[in-house]
Amino acid sequence: MMPVKSSSPYQALVIGVSAGGLNALHNILPKLPKSFPLAIIVLQHRGEVVFDGTSHNDFLISYFQKDCAMSVTEATIGAEIKPGNIYIAPAKYHLLIEKTKVFSLSLEPPVNFALPSIDVLFDSASACYKNQLIGLILTGASSDGSTGLKTIKGRAGLTLVQEPKTAEVDFMPKSAISLHTVDHILPLDDIAEFLCQLIQGDKE
Amino acid sequence: MTPSTQAKPQVYSHRPNEDEVMALEIKLLLQAIAFRYDYDFSHYAQASLTRRINNCLKKSQLNNIAEMIPKVLHQPEFFELFLKEMSVTVTEMFRDPKVFKELRNKVFTQLKTYSRINIWHAGCATGEEVYSLAIMLKEEGLLHRCQIYATDFNNQSLKVAEQGIYKAEKISEYTHNYQLAGGKASFADYYQAKHGYAKIHNDLKEHITFAHHNLIKDQCFAQMHLIICRNVLIYFDKTLQNNVLSLFNQSLLHRGYLLLGDKESLEFSKQKNNFDTIAKDQRIYQKISYE
Incomplete structure (x- = not known):
């Protein structure tokens, strides 16, 4: 009998997304089971929009809480940072991951015109999780995240990019693909299933 | 030949990778800085510290972090550059306008009962926030009773703050913030625009003392009615955060106020039980009086 791989080699998944992100994230996150064993850290580019006294951050969180x-x-x-949780990066600060697996924030100036910047998150995440990290770039009109994804690959992590044809805005996926040979380019509809298979050991 | 007489080749069980080499370089660099200048960065949150050191490396056109070590040891001007990189921050006037509105409504109304008011703005950087504060105090008729101490560990930032000259292109954003913060007059009353720059009026500066103070090693210097320290603690580890909060507690008068950055909180600190929460979301706290 073949030994069954019961545990994933990965500890965390970082997702970088910009324009068109709400729909893309909503296609993926609600499909993941409660028992999903990775910590997921989502960085969605946005300004801080406040309406009805609620910051955009609270909105994003309640929006996904409802369906995830x-x-x-x-x-x-x-x-x-604990497995099985989805963490949403706050607006107006860079989000970083310390080697002790806790979050930290910084008010360094924008990187790639972005604050928070995906590169900043991915770079620090890969320094922490090394080959136990998955990086995913989704739709967006920015080149932010391309360098960070390459850094993840450089530290032997797994790199995923949304198939540009399936992206509301294909600039960010294309930019990521052009910078290094990503491990998998996936249509949006297939990403959640791919992740689930990956953690069950069906995919390498 | 018996095994004991054969010399074994030296085998390195672990060959350090680039990340581990960099961690050592950073450790040595920080040791050199602490030794030479008495600036201790060892209790900084590592991830952003590493980024800033690498940013400094890129700007200085050196090949690696180790090459920065002789530079900091022998060229004080290089250390100035390093310190500048360490303090570069996103700041604006009336950042988070609601905070200033709450400060005005909940704190200034209480400060009015004092004949003389001491305020410490710790980590004032290039001064945008301390002038915002002075404007609000002036509009509440309190500024003439105030002594504001605006401190930072970076002398270059302090120079910029003291000059109070900012790029005119920022003014429309600041004006918008000012209005959201409950500004009572016109923001244009507080600066003079010239050649693409806006210079803050001198009367706002009269009650502000800019001074060097390093939160990591320097002590209390006066009893305060209000301490403002926003987005400084985010760069410190738990130990240093607790030390600095304890310093603030010692520096505050009974019932004195503390304002932190909007992602900073007393909740998980050792000072939690020494303060009441005045405005949770705006991070306004008040020292509990045991008298």
């Missing part, structure tokens, strides 16, 4: 089986919270400073 996994727990969804804001990534807060000093919080320990």
Whole structure:
């Protein structure tokens, strides 16, 4: 009998997304089971929009909480990153991951015109998780995240990009693909299933 | 030949990778800085510290972090450059307008009962926020009673802050913030625009003392009614955060106020039980009086 791979070699998934992100994320995150064993950290580019006294951040969190089986919270400073949780990066600060697997924030100037910047998150995440990290770039009109994804690959992590044809805005996926040979280019509709198979050991 | 007489080739069980080499370089660099200048960065959050050191490396056109070590040891001007990179920050006047509105409504109304008001703005950087504060105090008729200490560990930032000259292109954004913060007059009353720059009026500066203070090693210097320290603690580890918050507690008078950045909180700190929460989302706290 073949030994069954019961545990995933990966600990965390970082997702970078910009324009068109709400729909793309909504296609993926609600399909992941409550038992999904990775910590997922989502960085959606946006300004801080406040309406009805609620910041956009609260909106994103409640929007995904409603439809996701996994727990969804804001990534807060000093919080320990735990598997099975989805963390949303706050607006107006760069989000970083310390080697001790806690979040930290920074007000360094924008990187690639972005604050928060995907590159900043991916770079620090890969320094922490190394080959146990998956990076995913989705729709967007920015080149932010391309360098970060390459860094993840450089530290032997797994790199995924949304198939540009399936992206609302294909600039960001195309930019990521042009910078290094990504491991998998996936249509949006297939990403959640791919991730589930991956953690069950069906995909390498 | 017996195994004991054969010399074994030296085998390295672990060959350090680039990341581990960089971690050592950073450790040595920070040791050199602490030794030479008495600036201790060892309790900084590592991820952003590493980024900033690498940013400094790129700008200085050196090949690796190790090459920065002789530079900081022998060229004080290089250390100035390093310190500048360490303090570069996104700041604006009336950043998070609601915070200033709450400060005005909940704190200034209480400060009015004092004949003399001491305020410490710790980590004032290039001064945008301390002038925002001075404007609000002036509009509440409190500025003439205030002594504001605006401190930073970077002398170059302090120079910029003291000059109070900012790019005119920022003014429309600041004006918008000012209005959202509950500004009572016209923001244009507080600066003079000239050659693409806006210079803050001198009367706002009269009650502000700009001074060097390093939160990591320097002590209390006066008893304060209000301490403002926003987006400084985010760069520190838990130990240093607790030390600095303890310093603030010591520096505050009974019932004195503390304002932190909007992602900073007393919740998980050792000072949690020494303060009441005045405005949770705006991070306004008040020292509990045991008298």
